Amino acid sequence: MSKLHIHPYETRYHAKAIYSKAIRASGDFVFMQGQVGVDDAGELVGHQDPGLQADQACRNIKKWMMEAGGDLSDVCKLTVYVTDISYRPAVYESINRWFDGVMHCSTGVVVQSLADPKFLVEIDAMAVID
Numbered sequence: 001m002s003k004l005h006i007h008p009y010e011t012r013y014h015a016k017a018i019y020s021k022a023i024r025a026s027g028d029f030v031f032m033q034g035q036v037g038v039d040d041a042g043e044l045v046g047h048q049d050p051g052l053q054a055d056q057a058c059r060n061i062k063k064w065m066m067e068a069g070g071d072l073s074d075v076c077k078l079t080v081y082v083t084d085i086s087y088r089p090a091v092y093e094s095i096n097r098w099f100d101g102v103m104h105c106s107t108g109v110v111v112q113s114l115a116d117p118k119f120l121v122e123i124d125a126m127a128v129i130d
Helices: 050-067 085-098
Strands: 003-010 018-025 028-031 075-082 105-110 121-129
Touching (some): 050 075, 050 085, 075 085, 085 105, 085 121
Parallel strands (some): 075 105
Antiparallel strands (some): 028 121
């Protein structure tokens, strides 16, 4: 197995999920730029809806993982940026649907703004493929 989950735990915060404190990994690494709620046509999905933007960002992560020869279960680390802390429940509800059972490491950050003021959430991912 290419990943060893170190100290899996259930979060007590906005969205219930299982995460890992750390992951030891070997294999082919995939580093992804931050994904936002923009679809393949370059259109923003979920104008003023952080949950829909997070859903599109996760869809994009899945697409790039498949193109890299992996899938969402290979993701080890997400960094989630939101422009308002009140967006966290909707954003993590979406993330938890896409990453159910993955036990990735996750960091959540509240920022003043993203690259475009219409972006409410951005998610970047790191993965290891066997």
